[in-house]
Amino acid sequence: MHFALSEDQRVLQRTTDEICAQLFAVSPVGDARADGGALRAKLWSKLAELDLVGLLVPEHQGGAGGSLTDACVVAEALGRHIAPVPYVGTAIAAAALLRFGDGPDESLARLCRGDAYSVLLDGGLDDPAGTATVAFDWVDGALGVALSPDGRATVHDLVDVDPITDVDPLHRLARVRPVPAGEASGDGARRARAVAWTGAAALLTGLADGALRQSVDYAREREQYDRPIGSFQAVKHLCADMLFDVETSRSITYGASWAAEHAPIDEAERVASAAKAHAGAAAIRVCETGIQVLGGIGVTQEHDAHLRLRCAHLHHAAFGNSDAPLVLLAGRLLEKV
């Protein structure tokens, strides 16, 4: 048993961080991110070129044959930079559904080459029971993936696409013509859901980590009463609470990144549930606290703190909010005693 990331995974982390840092200067403005189009496309093609979109896809199906831990390393780094790409939707959730839900091989191969695939959810961003109506992490030209009632992942052309103005402008949603969808009951579909939960948890952890770093840098620089605000204990404790949330999210998320892929399905679901619920709540707390440390500038459009908080809310809501994982955990507990 060992927990730490491998040397290769550290390189992956640095690479993703560097690409994002180049594209999205840390300057506190949403411009580059909010302009969407060009930079999003540039980052996405870079990720595809480096084989990072197809990390979860086995080599014989055209992918990079990486692990979920690898994909979480990338998702965390993207979250740190609030990168406006559909990585959780396409490279993690849709890829997992296609792979574990027996989706068509050629879709997996196309996904690895950088075609965008949105997962189809219900109006509450939960797993659809009956019909799926919303494309999550939607981009222009994306195809949709849903679990069909026969339990297999099915690819759909999206029809009547109507982009939704929701909380996060960087990770978009679109209403689409409803497609029939089943519940995740088979082992493959359950594993795909555990993987999606874990991927969202990784992005959420990254969002929180970015907020923490930004706050700590700011608290060291910004002076009031002739000293850095970071020397006031009230501010220190806010930062310490953020660190606590970030590190505990990291522990459970990376634990889940292993379990969701390798552990027996019940355990996989248990750990992934905890990761999604904890990292989601933690990221929202941390992004809110980050705004508090920044003061006035934190609540303007001149700073990207609001984009971070928006992104945290969206991904906390995705795949069933914190409700679905918590209810699952409670159910398991009650079965056991």
Next chain:
Amino acid sequence: MDLRDSPEEARFRGRLCAWLKENVPADPEPAVLAERWPYMRAFQQHLYRGGWVALSYPEEVGGQGLGPMEEAILSEELGRANAPTLLPLGHLGRPLLRYGTGEQRRRYLPPLLASDEIWCQGFSEPQAGSDLAALRTRAVREDDAWVLNGHKTWTSYGVFADFCLLLARTDPDAVRHRGISAFIVPLSAPGVTVRPIVLANGDEEFAELFLDDVRIPAENILGRPEDGWRIAMDVVNYERGAVETGYLPKFERYLSELAEFVKTRTSAPDRATLRALGEAAAALEVLRMHCLRTLSDRASGAPPGPESSIDKLLMTAVEQKLMALSLSLLTDTAVPGRAEWFDRYLYGRAGSIYGGSAQIQRNILAERLLGLPRSPA
């Protein structure tokens, strides 16, 4: 990253599970400390004789010569087996192992690890709580003895203990952290008075120690004179980890008990109850993974540092969450067990005080890990 057991770990786990199956007592853990203490101690002694205590200590001092991952497995399986709570004193062997002379390790460690001799931690004083360096207990060298005078307080298990790892000032002129030394003090020494203090839940879990001209042999100093602060920081870093203190299995048992309570009361719990149970389960899962990560980092041999403050805050958060859950479930005053859970809840309030208060842990994280400037004194 690989959370599978290695073949050796799997064999270890297999042997452990088989042992636990035969050896976990069937009678429930007594609620009152006076009865719980002998029960816990007996199990701990039995566990030691089975070869399951001090796994990561070297064999020559009574340990098993294994590593932190085996400690993690032990912690997990004790929880699954519903084993009695461990004595939360595992961390007190660490300073003896690290700073003790050959003779001290041989003399003190085996009976400490076997729970044949009980140790306690004499750091806090009436004037020195969070600000431990303000301690006033004096140790003066006289020929081949140290003479101790002072007053210690909040000494956990002081009433049951045979020895105390005690901090005293040896150089009154040195500033604060310097000038403090650590001593091995037999509580049977003339001049030591132990007065129990009753916790809010009724347990006589800790004590005050009065030291009046207590003479101990010169060799009872641990480490060099003035090593006291380093030793103390080492002890608290270990104390702040959930595995060393055996709390993980205890919390798992609490959670199962609460789930069982829900199950016996209703066949269809409402959504709010499910969410609350789920949150407690998630918190424990986070703690389990965080401990695994911490121990895995420690496999490289490094002792814990300031990052153990995260473990401590997490442990406290999990305990207090479980206790809040128990209160929210046991709202009916006629329900048996409500008063016992309330006592556990009261005890849970201590989690954010002992081992350094939650505020002190945050100071450490902010200054030592995040590098924020020190607050003006």
